[in-house]
Amino acid sequence: MLTFEYFLQQLVTGLANGMLITLVAIGYTLVYGIVEIINFAHGDVFMLGAFSSVTTLQALGAQAVKRVANKDQSPIPETYLWLLIALVTSMVFCATLNVLIERLAYRRLRRGSRMAPLISAIGVSFILQNVGIYWKGVSPVNFPRYIPQIDLVKAMGIDSFVRVTTKDVFVLIVTVPLVIALTLFIQRTKLGKAMRATAQDRDAAQLMGIDTNRTIALTFLLGGALAGAAGLVSGLYNNTAGFQMGFSYGLNSFTAAVLGGIGNLNGAMLGGVFIGILAAMSDGYLDARWTPVVIFGTLNLVLIIRPSGILGQDLAERA
C-alpha cells in the first residue's frame, strides 16, 4: 500500500510541476506555430517574471511574510489581494517584454534566413540572463513564503502518507483557468481565429484584411503573459528563484512542446503534464540525476516513432 501511496505522491508533485511546464510550453508552441521561430529567450522571460514577482511581493507585504514564517497560519485576507497584484504585474511585465523582444529582435529578420532569428533568440536569452544577474545577483533568491504548506489530506482527517498541500492546489487554481481561458480565446474569438489563420497561411490572412504583424505581436503577448504567471507560481511553489531557472525550466518546457507536437496547443498541454509526471517518477524511483536522461531519452524515442510529436500534424497534413 505504501508503494502505491508513494506513486500517488509522485503523481501529485508531477502534476503540479507539469502544469507549470505547460504554461511555459504554450509560449514556445504558440510562437513556433505562427512564425516558426524557437523563441529561446522564452525561458528567460519566465525567469524575469519570477524576479518581478519577488520584487512586487517584497514591496507589498513584508508583514504577511513574517506572519507565515511565524507559523501563524490564520488567513490573512490581504495576502490574496497581494498575490493577485503580483500575478497581474508579472503577467503584464512579461507580456510587454515578450512583445518588445518580437518587435526588436525578430520582426525585421522574419523574411530573411531561418537561422537569423534563431541566433537572435539565443542572443536575447543571454541578454535577459544578464539582466537577471544584474537585478537579483548570481545566487538564488528566497521567494517570500506566501502560501502556507498545509496538508489538505491530513486536514480532512484522512490518515495517509500522501500529502496534497495548499501549494499543489494553488498551482492548479492559477494554471488550469489560464489554460482554459487561452484555449477558449484561440478557439472561439475572432482574434483567436485570426491568430490561427495567420499561423496557417500568412499571405492569405493578409488578403482577409488581418494585420498579421498585430496577430504575431498578440501571440507573443499571450505567451509572455502565461510565462509571467508561471514565474510567480513556480517561485511560490519552489520558494526560490535564480537567473538560471529560465534555462532549466525552459529546456523542459521546450521539450514538452516538441514532444506534444510543436505548434499544437493541445500538444503543449499533453507534453507539459507528461514531462512533469515523468520527471517526478524519475526523481522518485531512480534518482534526480537520471531525470534529464529519462526526459531526453523519451523525447528521442517519441521523435523516432513520430517525428512531428505526439499530436503534431504530418507535413502533408499541414500543407
Next chain:
Amino acid sequence: MSASASPARVIGSVVLEVTDVHTYYGNIHALQGVSISVREREIVTLLGSNGAGKSTTLKTISGLLRPRQGTVKLRGETLNNVPAHQIVRRGICQSPEGRHVFPRLSVDENLAMGAFIHNDTKQVAIDRERVLDLFPRLRERLRQKAGTLSGGEQQMLAIGRAMMGRPTVLLLDEPSMGLSPLLTDVIFDAIKEINHSGVTVVVVEQNAQLALSIADRGYVMQTGRIVLTDTADSLVKNEMVRKAYLGEE
C-alpha cells in the same frame, strides 16, 4: 443574385488603374511596365503562359507585392503605400492561386475570416447565406476542415471567402486550376453570377478559351509585359491568341 433576373449590365467608369508597374522578386524583374485599366462591372481577363507575370500583377494590385515603379490606383486613390490588409478594406478582395484556404479551420471559420474586416453581424450573416446559395456544396461541409475538401470545393471556398469581404473588385487567380470540366463550369457560372450582382472581376486564367467566353476584355502578357489588349470577341479571333493560347494551328 440570380443571373436571369438581373438587368443588363452597364459598364461604368474606370475603377482600377494600373500604370507602368515594375515589380521585382529579389533581383528578378517580374513586371516590366504593366498598365491595365478596369471599368466598373467589367470582367477583365489576363492571359499568358506560365511565368508571364499574371499572378504577379494580381499580387501587386492586392498589395502582397510592392511595385518598385508605377502606380496602382483604385477610384483615383493610390494604393502603393497602403498595406495589403488595408487594401482589402478599400474593396479589393482576392482568391489566390492555389486557393490558399486555411486548412485547419472549418469551412464556416474560413468564411468568417473572409468577413474579418466587417463587424456588422447581421449583414455578415446575409453575405454568408448568399455565398452558401451560390455554392450549395459548401453548406453541406460547413463544419468540415477546409484542408479535407476536394480541389473544386476549396476553389468554391476561396471565392466565397473573398466574397465575404464585400469586394467592389474581385481578383481571381487561376480559378479553374486542376478542376474537372464539370466543376470548372460550376465555378465560371458562379463568377458570371457574381459579376451580374455588380462586382468588377479581374480573372487570371491558363484556360484562355474559357476566360474569353465570360470576359468583356482581355490583356495578353508575355515575360512581364502586356503585348496585346482588346475586347474578348476580337481576342478570340486574333491569330496570335489562337495559335499561342487556344491550341490551334
